[in-house]
Amino acid sequence: MNKKIQLKGITWGHSRGLLPMxxxxxxxxxxxxxxxxxxxxxxxxxxxxxxIAQLSEEYDLMVIDHPWTGHAAAQKRVVALDEVLSKAFLEDQKGNSVGKSYTSYNFEGLQWALPIDAATPVAASRPDLLAESGIAVPKTFDELLALAKIGKVAFALIPIDVLMSFYMFCCSLGEDPCLTTERIISEEVGVKALKLFKSLADHVDERFYNKNPFMVYEDMVNNDDIAYCPFAYGYSNYSRDGYGRKVLHFHDLVALGEKGPMISTLGGAGLAISSKSNHIDVAAKYAEFVASPEIQATIYVENGGQPGHLKAWKDEEVNRRTADFFGQTLPTLERAFLRPRYYGHMHFQDHAGDVVVEYLRNGGDELSVLATLNTMYKESLQLVGSNE
Incomplete structure (x- = not known):
């Protein structure tokens, strides 16, 4: 009897991350x-x-966060999928990308992972609690702030999510972060972004400084004080009957002034193949299977996944099962900001959020905060690796 080919994969520990795999x-x-x-x-x-270097030694298949793309490409720890998948398949993936999800795994002209999961911060509500209070889903930042002042609003305030939200405020004010090598953002936009962010965070309960997005959603479905989350990486699981004590509805972001709906920072997850694998060909067949439009709209989403293929996002049955999660939030995904993926940005990302959290909790001088971020940013650009 022939011995089976065994592949080992690593993903993240949430129903959305594990069960579809x-x-x-x-x-x-x-x-x-x-x-x-x-x-x-x-x-x-x-x-x-x-x-990725550590994971690639142990696993054939890796579900990765796209900011690792530059790092992975520089170290050649994952397989360039252009070498193992057909051009036609990759063209379909690119043509059916949810926002910039496909591009997020493309670096130096090569594709390093398939976007099997698409996400960005979106808004979420408890329709029952809003109805009880006679409050409509907020459409503007001013309406959001009014709701926050009566204790009905919460969002993730751990460092990584705070940094992504800072990026969101900057983009929504009309300037993307990291446009030059000298500063993270202009003083004018950076100061305004910090002040707006703090004006909202001041009215959020302290417990949310210890919660990531899905912990916020768990809090919302298991307690009855928070009726609205204005921005957190979307989890369609919480829009499905039976997953939680209550069902959440998901929405596009509020408008910031006359600039239209806010622009959040793209997330999601990609499926990559370790260059150390002894069975790259088999791993590639499995990756193609998972990312195919048929599987994305059926087995993948039916088992808690949040697909990365546009056809699944537009599928009527998929949206029926999820209180129209995908239809409601697709516009948010389509305009989401693709954060930097140069080699050293992971180092910046690991530390910069702490600086913004300190400001949100304790206040301080905005220009000093920006100066600290600029120093960290310039240091990250000097780390050895391949820059985009």
């Missing part, structure tokens, strides 16, 4: 009896922190 692996094994795929999970923080 286990389900697709099970079906792939049924179609390819000579293959066994074992998926393991890590925490959301490890998902953002643990290096």
């Amino acid at each position: 286990v389900a697709t692996a099970q079906r792939f094994e049924e179609l390819h009896p000579n293959v066994e795929i074992i998926w393991r999970k890590r925490t959301l923080q490890e998902f953002a922190d643990k290096s």
Whole structure:
């Protein structure tokens, strides 16, 4: 009897991250009896922190965060998918990208992962609580601030999410971060972004300084004080009947002044193949299976996944199952900001959020905050690697 080919994969420990990979692996094994795929999970923080170099030594398949793309490309720790997947398949992936999801894994002209999962900060509400209070879903920042002042608003305030939200405020004010090598953002936009952010954070309960996005959603469905989250990386799981005590509805972001709806910072997850794998060809077939439009709109999403293929986002049955999560939030994804992916940005990302959190909690001089961020930013640009 021939020994089975075994692939090991690592993903992140949430229903959205683990269950669709286990389900697709099970079906792939049924179609390819000579293959066994074992998926393991890590925490959301490890998902953002643990290096691709470490993971590539242990696993054939890796679900990765796109800011690692530049790092992975520089060290050649993952396979350039252009070498193992057909041009036609990759063209379909590119043409059906949800916003910049496909581009987020493209670096130096090569594709380093498939965007199997698409996400950006979106708004979420408890329709029952808003109805009880006679309050409509806010449409403007002023309406959001009024709702926050009566204690009905919360969002993730851990450092990484705070930094992504700072980027969001900057983009929404008309300037993307990291446009030059001298500063993270102009003083005018940076100061205004910090002040707006703090004006809102001042009315959020302290407990949310310890919560990531899905912890915010858990809080919202298990307690009855928070009716609205204005921005947190979307999790369609919470819009599905039976997943939580209550169902959340998801929405586009509020408008900031006359500039229209806010622009959040793209997230999501990609499926990459370790260059150290002994079975790159089999891993590529599985990756193609997972990212295919048919699987994305069926097995993947039916088992808690949040697909990265546009056809799944527009699928009527997918939206029926999720209180129109995908239809409501697609515009937010389509305009989301693609954060930098140069080699050293992970270092900046790991530390800069702490500076903004300190400001939100304790106040301070905005120009001093920006100066500290600028120093960190310039240092990150000097780290050895391949810059975009």
